[in-house]
Amino acid sequence: MSDPVPNPLFAGAPDPALIAQMANAFFAAFPGQTAPSLGVAPPSIPLVETGPSGGFVPPGAPTPPSVGHLTTTPTLPGLGPLAAAPKPPPVNPTSAPPAPVPGDGDLRTLPALLGSVLSLVPPDHAAGPDVPSGSPNLPESSAPDLPGVPSAPTSPPAAPGVEGYYFIDEADGVSLREAPTAPLPSRTDTHPLGVDLAPSSGVRAFDAAAIRRDFPILSEHVHGKRLIWLDNAATTQKPRAVIERLDRYYEHENSNIHRAAHALAARSTDAYEAAREKVRRFLGAGSVEEIVFVRGATEAINLVAQAWGGRNIRAGDEIVVSWLEHHANIVPWQQLCARTGAKLKVAPVDDHGQVILEEYERLFTDRTRIASFTQVSNALGTVTPAAEMVAIAHRHGALALVDGAQAVSHMPVDVQVLGCDFYVFSGHKVFGPTGIGVLYGRKDVLDVMPPWQGGGNMIADVTFEKTVYQPAPSRFEAGTGNIADAVGLGAAIDYLDGIGMANIAAWEHELLGYASAGLLSIPGLRLIGTAAEKAGVLSFVIDGCPPIEIGKALDREGIAVRAGHHCAQPILRRFGVEATVRPSLALYNTREDIDALVDVLRRNHGARRTI
Structure with a gap:
């Protein structure tokens, strides 16, 4: 492979023997990986996607160990709640690590080696039947069809250069690099129930079976x-990447955070705060100061009800929820109303389980202080018009809390696009550990909220006469937090970003x-x-x-x-x-x-x- 064969050798049909030679050279770089028997009968050898490795190898070749999922992350105009989804920011803005040396069984060399092999094959042969020529390294295929469902059209070949990320396995963990971007067409065909069934042009065929092997x-x-x-609405399973990250934390980083000068404290603090940054990016928040780690969505709602509600809700004030809510978004507000004399008002839903926006808006008066509602119903799966519901609350001078516990594992979320004042979710619903969750709060709102628990970590200074509190988010994270599981949540977000x-x-x-x-x-x-x-x-x-x-x-x-x-x-x-x-x-x-x-x-x- 050190002397590339010039393209003129491929003036006619590709030489099967030469392709076999290239494949053998490729597989020789990976000890234990045996090249398939290619023979010389086929006129050419199509390249197919292997799934979790993100690479492309000849049919019949053994699947190499997973190094991530080469995928795309397009916005999808017309795909229900994703229509307003913003383009995700770059995941790893730092400079890329040095390229590994090919060979020696290092799977990081897989893209480079494959690129070298494919560079020897003319575009018309390298691309395969469903890939536009000129894009041999990022072939696309149509999204899976839906057998048994009439009217689902056949997807046309996808355009090259779609948006996405791919894994780079670095010595100190997994990072992500950006792939090129391109717009995608709308999807319009729908199921009678309103479920969008049309395969989405430009979205790589999704290999759920390969992803399954990561769990x-x-x-x-x-x-x-x-x-x-x-039973994913109750809890999601955990990928190996999360399990191994927890192991690594306890084996190499375990320490309390922020309050020591030794090496393990620095490692633990770095890992914890890196997880906060990953959550910030995942939610599209403007600052890590807007991300508070809690036990889960339930604790986050209780925090808001007690800290914000205790200061801002009085007798005669009103709180708006909807019929769709989980008990965790009903009971804390009922308790607050019982303590203060406020009134809980409930937005109705129609016979399909959809919030009736006109009735929702009629509930607001000049005494309405906050609206708290789910983005996705855990019981029905209804996706609410959350951005519109937030806007209605703001028009009437109220704040808005969005319960995203059932949304974050299913769709892109951007709190700035939603415009909400608070957003909550639980880590275990999004392939992370149990006992960890997130409260997003707008910085100007968090800054004037009192803490709801007292103790270490949330203080700047304590005397017997007075305590000065840390700014957000520290003021809401009293005591030793769930450090390891916050780090595990960060690993879950890395995993999802990769797909x-x-x-x-x-x-x-x-x-x-x-x-x-x-x-x-x-x-x-x-x-x-x-x-x-x-x-x-x-x-x-x-x-x-x-x-x-x-x-x-x-x-x-x-x-x-x-x-x-x-x-x-x-x-x-x-x-x-x-x-x-x-x-x-x-x-x-x-x-x-x-x-x-x-x-x-x-x-x-x-x-x-x-x-």
């Missing part, structure tokens, strides 16, 4: 069956349409929540079948779903039910998972006594 627990078997995890939230959203939209069609084919099944904009949740009941018994029957087949009231009793009662079965989706779910779910439901529905 060790998904190799588990339950009752002798392969685990199918469809691209817009890619995840596009795949889940398509999977949601596929699952909706499959479930609706079952006699007696009724979906609860059919909003035009939905994300990742399918809540249903089947005539004559108690939800808990359906959940047990699915569990016997290794399929994990939630069956119950989902800590959202008011909205279920709005639809006349006390409980539903709730499969919920994540980036690692596949059509095969949905097929297994539908098959079990169909088989048991014909013999309800067995359920």
Whole structure:
């Protein structure tokens, strides 16, 4: 490979023997990786995507260990809640690390080696059948189609140079480099339920099966069956990158933060504050001073209700929520109203589970102080018009808190685009550890909020007469925080950035349409929540079948779903039910998972006594 073959040798059809020679040279760079037997019969050897490695190798070659996912992260005009999603900022603005030396089994050399191989093949042959010539190193393919769903069109070949990131495995961790960008066309075809089904031009085919291999627990078997995890709205599973990052923290960095001069304290502080910066970028916040680490979305809402609410809510004031809320966004406000004499007002939803904006706005008066509502319903999957709801609150002089616990794993989020004053989410809902979460608060709002807990870390000076508090965010992080899990959350964000939230959203939209069609084919099944904009949740009941018994029957087949009231009793009662079965989706779910779910439901529905 040191003497590149000049392109004139390829004046005609490519020489199969030469291609075999190139492939052998490539695989020789990786000990333990054997080149496939290529022979000389085929006129050419197409290159195909391997999935998690992000590389491209000849068909039949052994899959190398994962070094990340080469993906795109486009904005998707017309794709429901993603229409206003902003372009993500560069993930790693620092200079790139030195390029590794090819060979020696170092997978970081994979792109360079493949580029060298592909540079020897004319563009018409290198690109493959679905890739425009002239872009051999970033081939695109159409997004997956949706078998069983009529009217889903065939996606045209994608344009080269789409926006995205790819992993670079550095000595001190994984960073991300930016790929080129290009605009994408709109998507217009929709399912009767409002689920967008048209494959999105320009989005790389999403390899959920390859992503699944990044999650060790998904190799588990339950009752002798392969685990199918469809309880993602309750908690998401953790990729190996997060698990290994936690191990590395406890093995090499474990220390309290901010208050020591030794090396481990510096390492731990750096890791903790780096995680805060990753969250800031993930949410599009303007400053790390707007990011407060808490135990989860529940604690974040309680913090706002007590610290902000205790100072600003008085008797006769009003707080607006919606029928869609999780109990965690109802109970703290009820408690505040009980303490202060304020009034809780509830925005209604229509028969599809959508907030009725006109009625929502009518609830506001000159006594309304805050509106607090979900961005995605955990019980129905409804995506609310959050930016419009924030704007309405602001028009009436009220603040707005958005509960993003169910949104952050499904779609890009930008708090500045939303315009909200507060935004909350939980780490365990977004492939991070349990016991860690985030409160985003606008800096000017946080700066005038009193702390809600007292102790170490949140003080600037203490005497027996007076305490001077640190500015935000430290004033809201009393005591020793959940340092390791904050670092783990940062690793989860790195993982998602590497795949691209817009890619995840596009795949889940398509999977949601596929699952909706499959479930609706079952006699007696009724979906609860059919909003035009939905994300990742399918809540249903089947005539004559108690939800808990359906959940047990699915569990016997290794399929994990939630069956119950989902800590959202008011909205279920709005639809006349006390409980539903709730499969919920994540980036690692596949059509095969949905097929297994539908098959079990169909088989048991014909013999309800067995359920």
